[in-house]
Amino acid sequence: MVSRVIPVDPFDLVIFGGTGDLARRKILPALYRRFCDEQMPREARIIGAARTEQSPQEYRDWVAEGLKEFAPRSAADPDAMAGFLDRVDYLPVDAKGEGGWSDLKSKMRANVVQAFYFSVAPALFGDLAERLHHYGIAHEGARIVVEKPFGRDLGTARSLNATLAEHFDESQIYRIDHYLGKETVQNLMAVRFGNVLFEPLWNAQYVDHVQITVAESVGVGGRGSYYDKSGAMRDMVQNHLMQLLCLTAMEPPSRFEPDAVRDEKLKVIRALQSPPLKDIVRGQYKAGDNPSYLDDVEEPDSRTESFIAMKLHIANWRWNGTPFYLRTGKRLKTRKSEIVVHFKEPPHSIFDEDAGSRPNILSIRLQPDEGIDLSVTIKEPGPGGMRLIDVPLDMSFADALGPEAADVPDAYERLIMDVIRGNQTLFMRGDEVEAAWAWTDPLIEAWTERGDRPVPYEPGSAGPEDSAILMHRDSRRWREVG
Structure with missing residues (x-):
């Protein structure tokens, strides 16, 4: 190719x-x-x-x-x-x-x-x-x-937008989020809107739940002074994870052009319900082979989270009743970012319980090995009756595209060239940024007013145990980080 x-x-x-x-x-x-x-x-x-x-x-x-x-x-x-x-x-x-x-x-x-x-x-x-x-x-x-950061709350975001607007039109401003430049993120739109196979199933009738994970194996390191004023919510959820959520959940735009795409993303943010605090888990990594979070930020009583997980609902017809689970954190087991769509099981199974039927899962991997795979159920080869197993239909870019996969432009390459071309599709609009902060601010204020402390978690783990409990309450479990 x-x-x-x-x-x-x-x-x-x-x-x-x-x-x-x-x-x-x-x-x-x-x-x-x-x-x-x-x-x-x-x-x-x-x-x-x-x-x-x-x-x-x-x-x-x-x-x-x-x-x-x-x-x-x-x-x-x-x-x-x-x-x-x-x-x-x-x-x-x-x-x-x-x-x-x-x-x-x-x-x-x-x-x-x-x-x-x-x-x-x-x-x-x-x-x-x-x-x-x-x-x-x-x-x-x-x-x-x-x-980024495009402000640290709604007030500062509005002020920043107003300052830029004094001298530049919105059509001239490119707010860059490198996650949107990743090949797989754009392939998410291609998979959804370019294949009749998926879009008819992309709704609450067929999707049980969606998981979005951005896991990092490193700690805050030399960014301690900055990070402690932000935390995982401001640093990752308000922008990166919010954008991934929007691209996963948005309605099909009328055409693939900047404002049509960004209009649909904005609708998702405005339909995003504010979760109760019981559906949010915040954590801080403890000491292990490396210093703890508190050592990294040199603040002995810091209540800033290095990990956050939450269960969210989108109040619209497409996603009514389908939860979206988001999590991100530092010093976890491995570096991994993915969007995982768990489809519902067939409404009626013709096979015995011993056959082992499982739901289909679509995984969009953002890093480290970009690609897409879909688990499908087949009969296990061999005699002995009908035994069902899951097999992946795997499209790893490195395997599917051969040596040229190594030459796929990285996010900054694509986004900078989009700036030169004048294409704002993969850049955030001012009203998107403000809507995201309008949703984020009340949550931060709520746990700050309560004086909540993040839950300690082991470095190299999947995060706090409370995060697993968040899923277990709904008889679900996180996809393994490692």
């Missing part, structure tokens, strides 16, 4: 925070891989901008070292490396002052796509937007890319 790469239009991409960790680990390697796949036109330019005083050549040297570490396979080609670095420039720019802005204006071209990546703390978003406007740097078709 040969993938068809369509080059994008010439562009100037300015990376504010161009010397930061995100630029080094994700943004620049993603751009380099798109260059190696010949999707980046010859006229494209990448301009790093940060407070650091250094020459463009010093910045190129720094970029080259980062590519060798984070894109080693592609970086082995010296001609490709040289060609990419020829497109890289650098300017010292003071986000909160006046230094460097006139120089940046002189470098920008008016006849190409302009994109500005705000790879900085959200507190600087307003300063950057105001200066781009004040110095006349961004033309009418310019696009800005902003990273």
Whole structure:
């Protein structure tokens, strides 16, 4: 299978925070891989901008070292490396002052796509937007890319949206959530809306329940000071898991275009019922081979959760009575993200109980090995009567697509190119962000007012035992994390 790469239009991409960790680990390697796949036109330019005083050549040297570490396979080609670095420039720019802005204006071209990546703390978003406007740097078709967190509650999200809206139209703002750029997340829409086999069954009549898991094996590490002010609810549920829930549960959009898709996602958030606190489990990892959560954040009395599980209901006709179980956490048994749709058992079985009939399960794996599998029931081969077993119809990208699966663009590659193309389908709209916070805030306020403490759990486990009990109450169980 040969993938068809369509080059994008010439562009100037300015990376504010161009010397930061995100630029080094994700943004620049993603751009380099798109260059190696010949999707980046010859006229494209990448301009790093940060407070650091250094020459463009010093910045190129720094970029080259980062590519060798984070894109080693592609970086082995010296001609490709040289060609990419020829497109890289650098300017010292003071986000909160006046230094460097006139120089940046002189470098920008008016006849190409302009994109500005705000790879900085959200507190600087307003300063950057105001200066781009004040110095006349961004033309009418310019696009800005902003990273999460999109606020820390409804009030700050509204304020942030209002600040950006002073200088940019909603059609110019790209709120990036890298989970939406994953190949399997997009395949979720293809599976649902491109196959008559699934969409007629995608409702409460046939689906028993849905599980969405984002498990991480690492702790909070060096992010302790940030994470302790956020917790799993703000850091993961309000954005990543909420978006996965929306794509799983939404109605078919009238067409595959940005606002049609985002309108349907917004309807899901607004139909999402607020769960009682008994349907929410919060946890903190204990000490094991590594420090405990409390050691990592250096706050001896922290009540911030590193794990959360919850049972949710969507108040609409499609999903009435079908629960959605969400969980995410740090320092769990393994790194794994998946959406699992458990279908109901047949209404009547013609087989004896000893035959072992089981319901069908559709699993959409996001990481680490992206793919989709569907468990179906067949007769166990051999004599001895009718014995039923489950077998997977497995489509692992690595197996189904062969060696080219390794070249499937990662999330940042796809999303950055979507910015250049002007395609907002996989980006969050302002009203989506605010609706998600409007649902999230009362839950955080409720457990804060009660003074609830997270339940301790063993590192390397599947989380607190209370999480398993949450499922057992409904005679269900979590799919194994390991």
